[in-house]
Amino acid sequence: SQTIHQWPATLVQPVGSPLSLECTVEGTSNPNLYWYRQAAGRGLQLLFYSVGIGQISSEVPQNLSASRPQDRQFILSSKKLLLSDSGFYLCAWSVQKGNSTDTQYFGPGTRLTVL
């Protein structure tokens, strides 16, 4: 069966510090991978998605970046965090089926607080 891991689970960082969040998927090959952010009391906002190694699509302009160095590894980074980067960061995976994607499954998330 497939599993998705994220770490760390919680993180408190000062403004201006760098960020690296990691997500890995097991039990599937060539998944679509996604990074979302959920601000307190708000809906999920898609930040990045990837259909393959080295292929990253960005949904919104921001000071975050994503990389996919391996098939089942997705990394979210920032060089300098802003207060507005605080939120619940969720990684998800799905399987590409023809021209559409299958259901997305989420990791346990990383709760980031920028002080």
Add this chain to the structure above:
Amino acid sequence: RKEVEQDPGPFNVPEGATVAFNCTYSNSASQSFFWYRQDCRKEPKLLMSVYSSGNEDGRFTAQLNRASQYISLLIRDSKLSDSATYLCVVNTANNNDMRFGAGTRLTVKP
């Protein structure tokens, strides 16, 4: 207009009640529809997909109306464990990402 809009909530209902959530979407080319459930401070988990003909899973019934671009979720015989936020999810014409509603919070009380 938001791509996916849900009932503002919150819904506070007694055990055993029937409750319905509504969701509208703006992109007429959307092809896939889902309801997810999110518990407090946890990740969203798939509750059920929504099929064109409507579908049922135990106490949960989902309906889709493409003409009105409307999705619904009906929960019968509510349980305390149904308390959560319910997210309406619609795929975009891009097919590589989903758009999430802001969610409707449900609290089932004894």
